[in-house]
Amino acid sequence: MMIGSQKLLTMISVPAEHQGRPLQLxxxxxxxxxxxxxxxxxxxxxxxxxxxxxxxxxxxxxxSDNDAKMRKAIKSSNFTWHRDVSxxxxxxxxxxxxxxxxxxxxxxxxxxxxxxxCMKDVAYLQSPSxxxxxxxxxxxxxxxxxxxxxxxxxKLTTLEKEVFSFLPAYASxxxxxxxxxxxxxxxxxxxKYNGLSKSTIAKCRMHINATIMCGNERxxxxxxxxLSYLSEEDGLLKNTEIVNNxxxxxxxxxxxxxYIQSPNKLNGVTTLVxxxxxxxxxxxxxxxxxxxxxxxxxxxxxxDITLWREKYLMENLVTKRIKTLKAx
Numbered sequence: 001m002m003i004g005s006q007k008l009l010t011m012i013s014v015p016a017e018h019q020g021r022p023l024q025l026x027x028x029x030x031x032x033x034x035x036x037x038x039x040x041x042x043x044x045x046x047x048x049x050x051x052x053x054x055x056x057x058x059x060x061x062x063x064s065d066n067d068a069k070m071r072k073a074i075k076s077s078n079f080t081w082h083r084d085v086s087x088x089x090x091x092x093x094x095x096x097x098x099x100x101x102x103x104x105x106x107x108x109x110x111x112x113x114x115x116x117x118c119m120k121d122v123a124y125l126q127s128p129s130x131x132x133x134x135x136x137x138x139x140x141x142x143x144x145x146x147x148x149x150x151x152x153x154x155k156l157t158t159l160e161k162e163v164f165s166f167l168p169a170y171a172s173x174x175x176x177x178x179x180x181x182x183x184x185x186x187x188x189x190x191x192k193y194n195g196l197s198k199s200t201i202a203k204c205r206m207h208i209n210a211t212i213m214c215g216n217e218r219x220x221x222x223x224x225x226x227l228s229y230l231s232e233e234d235g236l237l238k239n240t241e242i243v244n245n246x247x248x249x250x251x252x253x254x255x256x257x258x259y260i261q262s263p264n265k266l267n268g269v270t271t272l273v274x275x276x277x278x279x280x281x282x283x284x285x286x287x288x289x290x291x292x293x294x295x296x297x298x299x300x301x302x303x304d305i306t307l308w309r310e311k312y313l314m315e316n317l318v319t320k321r322i323k324t325l326k327a328x
Contacts, residue, residue, distance in 0.1 A: 001254050004265035006314055009034050009044065010276065011051050012250060016060040018195030018242040025283030028249050030276050031055060035269045035314055044073035061236075063247050066091055080236055083229070084247040085191045089184050090136040092225035096218055097136070102173055109166045110142065122163050125149070125156075140185065143177045150174055176215060180222055183212050187226070188246075195242040201230045253279065266317040271309050 001008045011031040014023055031051050036043060052058050061080035064070040065087035074081040097103040107130060114126045127145050131138040150167050167174070187204045194200050205227060212223040233245070256279055261272055281291045 001257075003261065004268045004317065005037055006035050006268040007037065007039055008269050008273065009036070009039060009047060010250065010253070011047065012253065012280075013051075013055060013059070014244060014249065016243060018197075018244055020195075022192040023244060023246060023249050025249065025252065025280055028253070028280050028283075030280060033273060033276065035312070037314070039069055041069050041072035041076065044069055045077050048073060048077045048079065061243060063245060065247065082196065082233065082236065082243065082245040085188055085196075085245050086137055086248070088229055089187060089226065090134070092222055092229070093139070093180065093184070094136045095225070096221050100218070102170075106146075106166075106170050106173055107142070110146070113163065113166065117163055120163075122160050125160060125164070139177070140181050143174070143181045146170075146174045147178045176219060179212055179215060180219060183208060183223075183226075192246050192248070196233060196237070196245040197242040198234060198237055198239065201234050201237075204230055264318060266321065268316060269313055270316065271305055271313070273313075274305070274308075 001010070010033040012028045013031050014027050014029075019027065031054050032047070034047055048062070059079060061082050062074045063082050063084055064074065065084050071081065110127045111130060114129075117123050117126050128141045130142060146167060149164060150171055153161065153164065153167060156164065186207050190200050190204055208223050208226050208230075212219040212226075215223075237243070253276060257273065257276060260275060261267075262270070
C-alpha cells in the first residue's frame with residue numbers, strides 16, 4: 001500500500017487449508033510490516049524469509065497479486081506462489097480490452113452521459129461511477145447497469161430514451177461484457193467459497209468452455225487466458241489439496257487502515273499502523289474474548305511506541321515541514 005512517498009508491505013498469515021467458506025478477518029494474523037520508499041525483489045525476499053522465524057515454521061504457499069517484484073521474490077525464496085484470483089482475472093481482461101476502441105468508446109460515452117445528466121430529471125437512472133484505479137476489477141456494477149438499462153429501454157420515457165440512446169448501438173458489446181463479467185463472478189465465487197482444488201478448477205474449466213469460449217474473438221482470447229491460468233494453478237496442487245487463492249483480506253484490512261489514517265499523504269505511515277494487528281485480534285467473538293485489553297494497555301508505554309516509531313518508521317514529512325518553516 002502506498003501512502004504519499006512511502007510504501008507499506010504487510011504480511012498476513014491465514015490457515016493453509018481452505019475452511020469451506022471465504023476467508024474472514026478472524027482467520028488472519030499480522031505477521032509483520034515494513035516501510036520503504038521503494039521495494040525490490042531482494043528486499044521483499046528478506047521480509048518473506050524473516051516471516052518463518054516469526055511464525056515458527058515455513059509457509060506452505062504465498063498469495064499475492066501479479067506484481068513483478070512480488071513474483072520474483074516469492075519464486076527466489078522457493079515458496080509455492082498462488083496468484084490472487086481476482087487480480088489475475090482482471091489482468092487478463094485488461095490485456096484484451098484496455099486498448100480496444102469499442103471498449104473505450106462505450107465507457108467514455110457512459111461517463112459523458114453521467115456528467116451531463118447529473119442535474120437533470122433522469123439523474124436517478126445514471127450509471128455508477130467508474131473507478132480509475134483497478135478499473136477491470138470493478139466492471140461488474142457498470143456492466144450490470146448497462147445490461148439492465150438495455151432490457152428496460154423500451155419502457156423508458158421519450159426524454160430518457162433520448163439521453164440513453166447510445167445503449168442500443170452497443171447491445172452486442174454489452175451482452176459480451178455481461179457474459180465475461182458473469183464468468184468472472186462464477187470463477188471467483190467457486191474459488192473463494194470452495195477453495196482452489198482440482199475439483200473447482202474442473203468446474204471452472206467447464207463453465208468457461210460453455211460460455212465465453214463460444215463467443216467472439218475477444219471473448220475467446222480472455223477465455224484462453226483464464227484456462228491457461230487454471231492449468232498453471234492445477235500443476236501446483238496435490239490431488240486432494242484444497243487451498244486459498246484470494247488476497248481480499250489484505251484489501252479489507254487496508255481499507256480499514258485507510259479509514260483511520262490521516263487523509264494528508266505527507267504524514268506517510270504513522271504509528272496508527274499498529275492498529276492492524278489489533279483490528280484482526282478483535283475480529284470475531286472468539287478472538288475478541290481472548291484479547292486482554294487491560295493487560296496490553298498496562299504492558300505498553302508511550303515510550304515503547306516512540307522507540308518503535310524511531311526504529312521502524314520513516315520521517316514524518318508534516319513534522320519536518322513544521323520544523324523547517326519554524327526555523328525561518
